[in-house]
Amino acid sequence: MVEDKVLIKDWLAVAYAGDVADKPVKMTLLNERIVLFRTSEGIKAFKDLCIHRGAPLSYGKVVDDCIVCPYHGWRFDGEGKCVRIPQQPPEQTIPPKAKAIVYPCVERYGIVWVNLDEDAIKKGTPLPFYEEFDDPSFRTVQAAPYVLHAAGPRVVENFLDAGHLAFVHEGLLGDSNFPEIPDYHVHWKENRYVSDEIAIYADADGSGNYATLYYTYEILRPMTARLKKVNYENNQILSMLFTVLPHDERKTTVFALVTRNYALDEPDSYFRDFQQKVIEQDAFIVENQKPEELPLDLQAELHLKADRVSIAYRRWLGELGVTYGSDVTGLR
Numbered sequence: 565m566v567e568d569k570v571l572i573k574d575w576l577a578v579a580y581a582g583d584v585a586d587k588p589v590k591m592t593l594l595n596e597r598i599v600l601f602r603t604s605e606g607i608k609a610f611k612d613l614c615i616h617r618g619a620p621l622s623y624g625k626v627v628d629d630c631i632v633c634p635y636h637g638w639r640f641d642g643e644g645k646c647v648r649i650p651q652q653p654p655e656q657t658i659p660p661k662a663k664a665i666v667y668p669c670v671e672r673y674g675i676v677w678v679n680l681d682e683d684a685i686k687k688g689t690p691l692p693f694y695e696e697f698d699d700p701s702f703r704t705v706q707a708a709p710y711v712l713h714a715a716g717p718r719v720v721e722n723f724l725d726a727g728h729l730a731f732v733h734e735g736l737l738g739d740s741n742f743p744e745i746p747d748y749h750v751h752w753k754e755n756r757y758v759s760d761e762i763a764i765y766a767d768a769d770g771s772g773n774y775a776t777l778y779y780t781y782e783i784l785r786p787m788t789a790r791l792k793k794v795n796y797e798n799n800q801i802l803s804m805l806f807t808v809l810p811h812d813e814r815k816t817t818v819f820a821l822v823t824r825n826y827a828l829d830e831p832d833s834y835f836r837d838f839q840q841k842v843i844e845q846d847a848f849i850v851e852n853q854k855p856e857e858l859p860l861d862l863q864a865e866l867h868l869k870a871d872r873v874s875i876a877y878r879r880w881l882g883e884l885g886v887t888y889g890s891d892v893t894g895l896r
């Protein structure tokens with residue numbers, strides 16, 4: 565496992581709920597192999613390892629709300645308890661040690677979130693919030709999961725970076741004739757960082773309609789952020805929840821929700837395809853940045869006033885003690 569004392573106690577997005585159907589789904593979270601499967605009581609997440617002989621449970625199948633190991637057919641219920649060992653008579657007691665390791669797992673906003681801290685639910689560790697998802701005047705689209713060969717903090721910081729829009733996304737989101745970022749500040753609000761509204765001449769959704777949009781960035785957690793773009797001339801709002809699944813130090817998957825309060829009759833595929841183009845453009849940068857780890861020492865790279873959201877992000881990762889995907893050289 566990637567030993568990061570913060571992320572191993574955080575809710576991390578691992579899949580879209582709709583992608584966990586009748587077969588087990590395997591994935592890697594912080595180098596830990598995990599299997600997801602659906603039961604009548606919701607999605608379950610186990611360590612992808614059978615206690616009997618170490619076979620991956622994800623190669624098995626789901627039967628009657630249980631996951632069945634592919635090797636000798638041991639059956640584990642949604643709580644991880646072994647309820648059937650085919651090699652012994654049914655009346656024989658199953659050893660209580662015959663259990664799967666279960667991780668807290670919840671479905672929210674159409675995303676499956678897993679926490680490697682077994683007490684997360686008891687402790688009430690909060691999930692990121694995204695109220696637009698439940699607001700009937702908005703419509704949400706899931707962008708396709710996007711795999712990046714980059715560390716999570718570089719990927720999140722790129723999402724929080726207003727200055728690149730006019731260059732990396734020229735013609736899609738930004739215009740290099742209008743690259744200036746007006747001064748703004750970032751504030752701590754309850755449990756997250758929130759930027760002031762930043763006026764940026766941009767296109768909200770690749771439709772070709774440029775206007776002054778007001779961007780608000782929020783850093784919710786080390787791997788989760790959100791963004792709201794408001795056009796006050798027509799009250800159109802486009803929001804995003806952006807969350808990164810850290811597979812390991814150099815590989816991540818992005819899950820992004822794109823929510824709008826306009827063009828509700830437009831096909832969702834338009835917004836999905838648009839987001840795909842945006843992230844393909846970002847991939848070219850984030851997969852090639854050096855060092856691969858985000859430098860948390862603010863002396864390590866140069867910063868402008870325009871970078872205040874990134875500065876807040878780096879500082880917060882340092883204060884929290886995040887080490888995953890981070891270069892902590894120079895931090896006390």
Ligand code: FES
Nearest residue numbers: 614616617633636
């Ligand atoms: S290894 Fe899973 S049942 Fe034997």
Ligand SMILES: [Fe+2]
Nearest residue numbers: 722732733846
């Ligand atoms: Fe970008």
